[in-house]
Amino acid sequence: MFGPLISKPGTSKNNKTGSWRIEARPKFLQKNCIACRLCILSCPEGCISGEEKNTFICDYDYCKGCGICVEVCPKKDIEMVKEDLDLTKV
């Protein structure tokens, strides 16, 4: 056999890229959401989840704060807010 081999899938989850955010984070307002799922589709980290209207949220352990979800939301129901270091523990 040749290596190096990695035998377990998805171990990148150990790498908490949320620490990369320095200035801003998305805030999911959960007010006018129509559950179109465009934010889930468009997040480069694949870290947004939600099913019903007004339940969508991202995992701040991985969110890099790129702002793409804010741009694609047709209801302007996600906005960028100043990074609050206390909130990183949510």
Next chain:
Amino acid sequence: MSKPLFFPGHTACAGCGQSLAARLVIEAAGPNTIVVNNTGCLEVFSTYYPLTAWGVPFVHSLFENAAAVASGVEAALTYLGKKDKVNVIAQGGDGGTADIGLQALSGMWERGHDVLYVCYDNEAYMNTGVQRSGLTPFNSDTTTSPVGTQSMGNLRPKKPMPEIAVAHAISYVATASVGFLQDLQRKIKKAFSLKGPKYIQVHAPCPLGWRHEPRQTIEVGRLAVETGLYPLIEYEFGKLTGVRKIQPKPVEEYLRLQGRFRHLLNNPQAIKQIQEIADNNIDRYGLKIQL
């Protein structure tokens, strides 16, 4: 939600178009897929050894030979009688595809392997610091086509990779874009409905190399298509079967969002040259919506 096939925790830059496209490609292909990846940003940021973002079997080849390695994987699956149950993807960046990997890719097409090749076209060698490739657009500023008193940037137009693929008489050739994500996923599914070699080239904005804001990745991708600079086209068995129609926007709307084209702004002659490239595409593929 079904199990992820491409996990968070990868180390792509914030807003990386290639990381977004790669996740949607593997989600559309499904869990019974083996991926072979050329060296480049995608391989580097998704296999941060000893960690991996992949939820499917993944082979890192060399920079130039994903198509050859994927050919071997496909031949082995065929020998074992398992090919009907497993999809094989070979993938890499524009440099790994259109330049150094073109020989291996041409061989894969010629031999007729049942493999989908996905080229993530971020229009330069990003992982090594934004050097020009055969798919870098005309007059783009890169570290090996720098702008200066004697230079407007990259001297050559994009290599016509989709046409080169079509000339190999393969079953499916398409261009796609991070600006049109559902269209990208439909094309991946379409490719796997056909047997034989397939080629999909995905325009993948790179905030670092193109010098745009990370949040603009999808907008920049859309504008490339809507100006006619990156036509979305599909060929089945050599015949043009699909074209995304547009109401063409001036190329300036696309150029002005990106630092790599900043030197062209306020230079009407330079913008006209880029507009001509778009107009040629619009003509050639009949891109314009007829009202």
